[in-house]
Amino acid sequence: MRKFLASAKFMAGAATGVLLSSAAAHADQPRPWETSFQAPATDMMRQIEWFGNYTMWFVVPITVLVLVLLGICILRFRASVNPVPSKTSHNTLIEVIWTVGPVIVLLLIAIPSFQLLTAQYTPPEDAKLTVKATGNQWNWDYEYQVDKTFSFNSAILQEGDRAKAGKEDKSLYPRLLAVDNELVVPVNTMTRVLITATDVIHSFAMPSFGIKMDAVPGRTNETWFKAEKEGLYYGQCSQLCGKDHAFMPIAIRVVSEAQFKTWLDTAKTNVPAANKALMAEVDGTNKVAAAGN
Numbered sequence: 001m002r003k004f005l006a007s008a009k010f011m012a013g014a015a016t017g018v019l020l021s022s023a024a025a026h027a028d029q030p031r032p033w034e035t036s037f038q039a040p041a042t043d044m045m046r047q048i049e050w051f052g053n054y055t056m057w058f059v060v061p062i063t064v065l066v067l068v069l070l071g072i073c074i075l076r077f078r079a080s081v082n083p084v085p086s087k088t089s090h091n092t093l094i095e096v097i098w099t100v101g102p103v104i105v106l107l108l109i110a111i112p113s114f115q116l117l118t119a120q121y122t123p124p125e126d127a128k129l130t131v132k133a134t135g136n137q138w139n140w141d142y143e144y145q146v147d148k149t150f151s152f153n154s155a156i157l158q159e160g161d162r163a164k165a166g167k168e169d170k171s172l173y174p175r176l177l178a179v180d181n182e183l184v185v186p187v188n189t190m191t192r193v194l195i196t197a198t199d200v201i202h203s204f205a206m207p208s209f210g211i212k213m214d215a216v217p218g219r220t221n222e223t224w225f226k227a228e229k230e231g232l233y234y235g236q237c238s239q240l241c242g243k244d245h246a247f248m249p250i251a252i253r254v255v256s257e258a259q260f261k262t263w264l265d266t267a268k269t270n271v272p273a274a275n276k277a278l279m280a281e282v283d284g285t286n287k288v289a290a291a292g293n
Contacts, residue, residue, distance in 0.1 A: 028208040029177055029234040038207045041229045041254070044120060045210030051116050058105055120210075123224045127192035129185060135195070135202030135215035135237065138244035142183050146264065152271045154181045156247050166279055176246070177234040181275055182253040184267075186260035187230050195221045203239035206252060212238055227254040255282060 028038045040046045076082070132143040132151075139155035157167060157178040165180060167173035185191050195204045197215035205212040206225070213223040227233075237248035255263070259278060266274035 028231070029174055030207075040210065041208040041227050041231070041233060042210055042225050043228070044225065045208060047116055047119060048210045051112055054112065055109060058109060062105070123190060123192070125190050127190045127224060129189055130192045130194065131183065131185070132194040132196070132220075133183075133204050133215070135197040135199075135204070135241070135248075137199050137242050138237070138248040140183075140204075140248075140250065142181075144264070144267075146268075148268045150268050150271070152181050152267075154179045154183065154251070156180075156249055166276070166283075169283075172232065172283070174234070177236070177249045177251065179249055179251045181271060182232065182251040184253045184255060184260060184263055184275075184278065185227060186257045187227055187254050189257070189260075190224065190226050192222060192224050195223065200241050201239050202237045202241050202248070204235075204250065205238040206233060206235035206250060208233045208235075209252075214239060227252075230254050230256060253278070253282070 028041065030038070037045070037049050037052065040049055077085075130145040132141075132145060134141040134143070139153055141151055141153050143149060143151035156176065157165060157173065157180050159175070161180070162168045162173070162178075167178055193204065193211075193213070195213050195215045196219060197217045199217060201217070202215040203212060204215055204223070209225040209227065211223045211225050213221050215221070231254055233252045233254065235250040235252075237245060237250070239245075241248070255278065259281065263274045263278045266277065
């Protein structure tokens with residue numbers, strides 16, 4: 001028995017070690033037949049996920065109650081069983097219940113809803129990095145507002161360019177989501193994103209971060225995130241913007257502060273070379289960086 005417990009303890013420790021070691025290789029993306037949110041990579045997304053689960057405690061009972069009441073009405077008051085219909089005009093108790101009950105439910109939903117909405121527009125600290133994202137039909141321009149401003153374009157990765165880009169692993173660089181140049185940010189860093197567009201309305205959405213903000217021509221909107229896990233995350237334009245709307249992905253690569261600093265120093269003068277060096281380092285050490293790990 002002692003040997004069994006010792007073995008179980010060892011296996012649990014080993015499993016924990018594997019989970020911790022794979023944290024740096026975390027990534028997320030849409031998956032077929034997905035019914036839940038993508039795994040959260042920010043505190044804001046965890047709050048959104050909690051609120052979604054919280055509202056289900058109201059949605060499910062109310063749905064069941066309505067179905068039961070409908071069933072009772074259909075069976076008990078059908079014409080064959082109840083040939084002489086009731087002429088009751090009102091019931092004070094029922095009217096009080098269906099007035100007070102929904103008010104209480106709405107209050108229980110509204111209070112945490114407004115708290116969440118306030119948190120989404122109230123960054124807990126000042127931004128350490130500011131990036132401007134400009135939506136075009138059908139790609140994104142990213143401008144890093146650092147001491148030496150620079151920008152680059154990010155578009156969907158064409159299938160014929162995978163080998164040249166070194167992105168042949170479709171579990172890490174999935175079809176219709178992979179891009180030629182990812183937005184690179186450091187982990188655990190408050191990042192402000194200024195969002196606009198040049199032609200029509202787009203929308204900058206990253207499910208794992210819990211952010212979605214419209215990109216409106218002639219207007220600059222603002223959102224923020226603080227990614228807590230290194231990895232590669234995927235989103236998409238979430239506003240119908242034309243015939244190639246479905247081919248306008250967003251990819252954000254979260255790396256360590258040291259890796260980001262090295263990438264930034266090179267990217268100021270040569271973005272392709274900076275991306276190539278970063279990919280060689282990250283993909284070479286994080287072979288398990290596939291969705292969901």
